[in-house]
Amino acid sequence: MIVIGSGIGGLVTASQLAVKGAKTLVLERYLIPGGSGGSFKRDGYTFDVGASMIFGFGEHGHTNLLTRALADVGQSCDTVPDPVQLEYHLPDGLTMQVDRDYGGFMDRMAARFPHEAKGIRAFYDTCWQVFRCLDAMPLLSLEDPAYLAKVFFRAPLACLGLARWLPFNVGDVARQHIRDEELLRLIDMECFCWSVMPADRTPMINAGMVFSDRHAGGINYPKGGVGTIAEKLVAGLQSHGGEIRYRSRVTDVIIEAGQAVGVRLADGEELFARRVVSNATRWDTFSGDGSPSTTLVDADHTPAREATWRRRYQPSSSFLSLHLGVRADVIPNGLHCHHLLLEDWNELESEQGVIFVSIPSLLDPSLAPEGRHIVHTFTMSEISAWSGLSPAQYKAKKEADAARLIERLEALLPGLEAAIELREVGTPRTHRRFLGRMGGSYGPIPSMRLPGLLPMPFNRTGLKGLYCVGDSCFPGQGLNAVAFSGYACSHRIGADLGLNAWALPA
Numbered sequence: 001m002i003v004i005g006s007g008i009g010g011l012v013t014a015s016q017l018a019v020k021g022a023k024t025l026v027l028e029r030y031l032i033p034g035g036s037g038g039s040f041k042r043d044g045y046t047f048d049v050g051a052s053m054i055f056g057f058g059e060h061g062h063t064n065l066l067t068r069a070l071a072d073v074g075q076s077c078d079t080v081p082d083p084v085q086l087e088y089h090l091p092d093g094l095t096m097q098v099d100r101d102y103g104g105f106m107d108r109m110a111a112r113f114p115h116e117a118k119g120i121r122a123f124y125d126t127c128w129q130v131f132r133c134l135d136a137m138p139l140l141s142l143e144d145p146a147y148l149a150k151v152f153f154r155a156p157l158a159c160l161g162l163a164r165w166l167p168f169n170v171g172d173v174a175r176q177h178i179r180d181e182e183l184l185r186l187i188d189m190e191c192f193c194w195s196v197m198p199a200d201r202t203p204m205i206n207a208g209m210v211f212s213d214r215h216a217g218g219i220n221y222p223k224g225g226v227g228t229i230a231e232k233l234v235a236g237l238q239s240h241g242g243e244i245r246y247r248s249r250v251t252d253v254i255i256e257a258g259q260a261v262g263v264r265l266a267d268g269e270e271l272f273a274r275r276v277v278s279n280a281t282r283w284d285t286f287s288g289d290g291s292p293s294t295t296l297v298d299a300d301h302t303p304a305r306e307a308t309w310r311r312r313y314q315p316s317s318s319f320l321s322l323h324l325g326v327r328a329d330v331i332p333n334g335l336h337c338h339h340l341l342l343e344d345w346n347e348l349e350s351e352q353g354v355i356f357v358s359i360p361s362l363l364d365p366s367l368a369p370e371g372r373h374i375v376h377t378f379t380m381s382e383i384s385a386w387s388g389l390s391p392a393q394y395k396a397k398k399e400a401d402a403a404r405l406i407e408r409l410e411a412l413l414p415g416l417e418a419a420i421e422l423r424e425v426g427t428p429r430t431h432r433r434f435l436g437r438m439g440g441s442y443g444p445i446p447s448m449r450l451p452g453l454l455p456m457p458f459n460r461t462g463l464k465g466l467y468c469v470g471d472s473c474f475p476g477q478g479l480n481a482v483a484f485s486g487y488a489c490s491h492r493i494g495a496d497l498g499l500n501a502w503a504l505p506a
């Protein structure tokens, strides 16, 4: 088995295949595993590349997929529970903190919007219904009829409950219960925080997961940095006979008689396998309008159904991101790890509109030198805003935009600029280069109003022998979501090759 890429989706697929007894090789173009869920070190700091608000480390149920994926290969991560998922700092002085404790969060929301107390309860309780359905069943491949039959037999009500919510978006449900415009905007922001879309375009299944799991399994930060998850998955893969090779960029999927049979690396080496999995995005895997010139599969072999997907989904923006090492005295006492800032509701989806902030050294001080903290901040930015610039223009824009972001952040962290001791600026071009993602995109977003998660593709592709895994497959972005995709992909391959155990996991 060959897996192209060591993002969390690729690593969960590979480690699960190794557990099933398949000989598995992961090929990673970069120096470290994890992709957007990796970590890197600079001058005594351990910075997360992207993800830092981590779901999936719960102890119970079936949605704790990071806990499960690690345990399946004999690994675990020490985590630090975060008492608050995040704090919003929104226009007109609206602030809201999302406590780990559901009752505490409900009280806070009802105190701020007393006239909507009943509607708030009804909306978030509906999210719990979705979550309980998900959490009641082992999450494997929805493309396997045998799994569907078994899971329906084990948890029929949960399956029916879930099927009911599949075609809905959050906005439809929120408006059934809530009238207050400011509150509906806050719910837009609750969605935007992880889906980078307002409620009307965010699938209800994902919201059920996120809005409930933050209070169930909670948000837990892996000690030593988010990259620890990928490192431990690699260790688990290796202990089950699997291999990983770094600095191994795949340039082509080798196709013989209409079937994927192996891969070609940038240095010309060819490797063959019974099945090939791409953890690159679908835009980087298949050819099509607006693709990079170097997709893994050429236009002649790209299945027709990929064109439908491209019509329905577009790549979201990338990010301008700053990794800062700062003096600890600039962080106010009692500040929480994650924050979202927006000054004007009209700028929700704009270039460099919403600001995301993460200060993970508040949860794990070992990430920064003594007396220092990490401030990781990012804001949506289009690659087109950074294209066609001369080197001097690019450098100047990088400086100017980073300075503006720091200035805006002074509202949360007064004195920030003077307290910065280390500064790394990443643009959409940096994200594209280091993550190998088209346009440096965060992931797919609907280009039209779609019925919830229904149109999202699963792991099989129209090209025999080739599967996709990761955030451009069902159920989308986020470490726990791509872990789901990894479980589903390995299960589907296991079904195709007769490697799966008969019984569903406990």
Ligand SMILES: Cc1cc2nc3c(=O)[nH]c(=O)nc-3n(C[C@H](O)[C@H](O)[C@H](O)COP(=O)(O)OP(=O)(O)OC[C@H]3O[C@@H](n4cnc5c(N)ncnc54)[C@H](O)[C@@H]3O)c2cc1C
Binding pocket: 004, 005, 006, 007, 008, 009, 010, 027, 028, 029, 030, 033, 034, 035, 036, 037, 049, 050, 051, 052, 053, 054, 055, 248, 249, 250, 251, 279, 280, 281, 284, 319, 321, 378, 434, 435, 436, 437, 442, 443, 469, 470, 471, 472, 476, 477, 478, 479, 480, 482
């Ligand atoms: C700034 C930012 C913040 C985020 N915050 C959060 C958060 O707080 N919580 C959360 O859950 N999620 C967050 N996410 C999203 C989450 O990180 C991603 O959805 C998830 O990590 C994507 O995983 P993936 O497996 O799809 O692939 P990726 O992470 O994209 O990894 C793909 C891997 O494949 C490799 N690769 C690609 N092409 C090739 C090739 N041709 N040959 C060899 N190797 C190749 C890449 O180098 C990479 O290592 C964030 C993302 C970003 C960018």
